[in-house]
Amino acid sequence: MAFQNKNMSVIAYANGFTLWHYKSDEPISEICKADYFAPIWTLCAVGDIIIIKADDSTCMRKICIVGDKTVRIAELDK
Numbered sequence: 001m002a003f004q005n006k007n008m009s010v011i012a013y014a015n016g017f018t019l020w021h022y023k024s025d026e027p028i029s030e031i032c033k034a035d036y037f038a039p040i041w042t043l044c045a046v047g048d049i050i051i052i053k054a055d056d057s058t059c060m061r062k063i064c065i066v067g068d069k070t071v072r073i074a075e076l077d078k
Contacts, residue, residue, distance in 0.1 A: 001026050003039050011051070018043075020050040028054040032061065037071040044071050 004024065012019040024031055031054050037044065048063040050073065065072035 001030070003036055005039065008040065016045060018045065018048045020048060021053070022050055023053040025055045028052065028057040028059060030054075032073060034072055035070055037063075037073065038069050041066055041069055041071045049076075 001024070007023045009021050010018055011021050022031070022037075030036070031052055037050070044063050044066045046063055046066055050061050050063065052059050052061060060076055061073040062076050063071060064074045
């Protein structure tokens with residue numbers, strides 16, 4: 001399965017920072033793969049946070065790289 005835009009929403013936005021929420025029936029290992037969030041690369045910024053509610057887990061990740069059709073996420077402490 002791939003990224004579903006309808007499952008992504010903004011919780012809060014201020015000063016160029018966005019707190020996102022994403023819900024999926026996929027496992028967290030799929031959602032955390034490189035460029036899973038690439039379809040929304042024009043909406044993301046480095047430092048944004050995504051709360052991910054996956055089929056098997058809930059976690060928070062930060063957006064660490066945004067580029068031409070590229071979005072990479074990482075654990076908050078990395």
